[in-house]
Amino acid sequence: MLRVSYRDLFDALLRALLKLGFEPRRARRCAQLFAESNRDGVYTHGLNRFPRFLSMIQSGLIDIHAKPELLASSGPMERWDGKIGPGNLNAWHSMERAIVLAREHGIACVALANTNHWMRGGSYGWQAADAGVIGICWTNTLPNLPPWGAADPRVGNNPFIIAVPRRKGHVVLDMAMSQFSYGALASYRMRGELLPVDGGFDLQGKLTRDAAAIETSNRPLPIGFWKGSGLALMLDLLATLLSGGKASYQIEPIPERETMVSQVFIAIDPSCLDSTGAVSRVADQIIENFQLPRHSTGPRLRYPGYRVLQTRKENLAKGIPVEPAIWQQLQAV
């Protein structure tokens, strides 16, 4: 793994996007979102996704010039058409709209149809929290997860993000519906390690901790078995109904051709009900009691988002890890 400065990573991405024809302002935002994923340790959805992003632009599945268009609105609710524009720009724009509307109404919901993969879902949670509001968002995806009781993929491994702003560090849960992502399975396999808990089924239909066996069967496990199956279905229903876009079953089941997904962005401004500023202090107390309750002799736990901030600090100090081959490819765009 090579380490480069955040500035160098951002600049290299920006140069590539400008050469591809992105407008300067949009190129900067897009480069930032890719670079921040690496900065925060989410390598699978940062630079490592850039080659696929490029090839989807080249094949016309992503239209770099398309801007989201407002289709319908009703006070704090809006429906936008993503027009197969870059997924991270569309998602960022949608959360930005939700934040503006939440400041006006207290709560807001922006639904986005016909968009592309938003890369790291957590980006839009951090975006809301950085703006001082609660962010809740999710996306559907191609059917790539067998629900409990079936061996064929009928639901999407839909990421679901909840972010709560806090001065001492935002609390950001960024979780998909499978116990392990395909990226995580691959890295356990490559390290020759067993998964810490059952992660799916082998070809014989037995639960297993063997990542390679799950990659072979294509049967990763939803979180909580039947519960995660149900939650994945609900997220798809809500995203589709609110956006008026495509449901998982209508999305081409080939990762390289995944397009026209549906997303929801909810923002809540807690200060609309409580202007005393108690929110950050109350959140601190809850987090302290989660990490290590008074009188507990147990271990100190990390809250969702903690590791991101640690990694961010470390990567900004030591340089951002990048895959050398993809780093080379980026220079050559």
Place this chain on the structure above:
Amino acid sequence: MLRVSYRDLFDALLRALLKLGFEPRRARRCAQLFAESNRDGVYTHGLNRFPRFLSMIQSGLIDIHAKPELLASSGPMERWDGKIGPGNLNAWHSMERAIVLAREHGIACVALANTNHWMRGGSYGWQAADAGVIGICWTNTLPNLPPWGAADPRVGNNPFIIAVPRRKGHVVLDMAMSQFSYGALASYRMRGELLPVDGGFDLQGKLTRDAAAIETSNRPLPIGFWKGSGLALMLDLLATLLSGGKASYQIEPIPERETMVSQVFIAIDPSCLDSTGAVSRVADQIIENFQLPRHSTGPRLRYPGYRVLQTRKENLAKGIPVEPAIWQQLQAV
């Protein structure tokens, strides 16, 4: 198990509540919410909870005369004080407010502090769906679930409900954060059956399917291990911050004394963005493709809420199952 008619169950509950001093209108609503839980097969949160409800009224933890009071409002957002009134009445009132506000604004959020156990969480999802709107609600509870990585209970087994209205049968996910409830563990133990999947840890800290061993260790497993731990924490954070009420760590960790919980009720009116009536048809197609996708040779699955409707039909036809001992106790109030 004894079976009684819905009318007899409702009337017996109503009589008991009137004798306790409930106002007639509130007694009817409260009796309905208890009776509907049994009707729908959720026996643990219907009549079986009534004795504890009674004893909490007698010990003053539930104030039957307390009505929720509006503390703050901002357009589609409201904050209410439940004033330790009956939890099901407070919750029903809050979802009703959210529905009214959603019809006006498109989306609405009602947060409720200082309330009591809402009994069956799904009730308020069905309530929203029956009104033709999407309902999302959750509650915190006493710390009764060890998060992943700790053996002591630091989060609540917080129920989370998502309901989508549909003419052919609402889709209602009603799930708590543990893989199995204590009620489910008890019934596996009594039947002498192993759990279908690991449900928690034994005293030696090993994952087990032995329900009795989990009851002994008090270490049920969160859904998705670290993921359900994180989701439980986020639900507590949101409920506490939005309601201004108590967090799980502030709630007395004795089930019989659980009071002053915090809840959130979100309603979304999908017709505010789409008046074409497409919503129900789109939901039907998603559900059909979940149950059995075209070209799939796999089994037909049940969607969340399906079994409730089947049980409701059966119980209305054959009579509602009630525990004979509790049924006797109810007549004697």
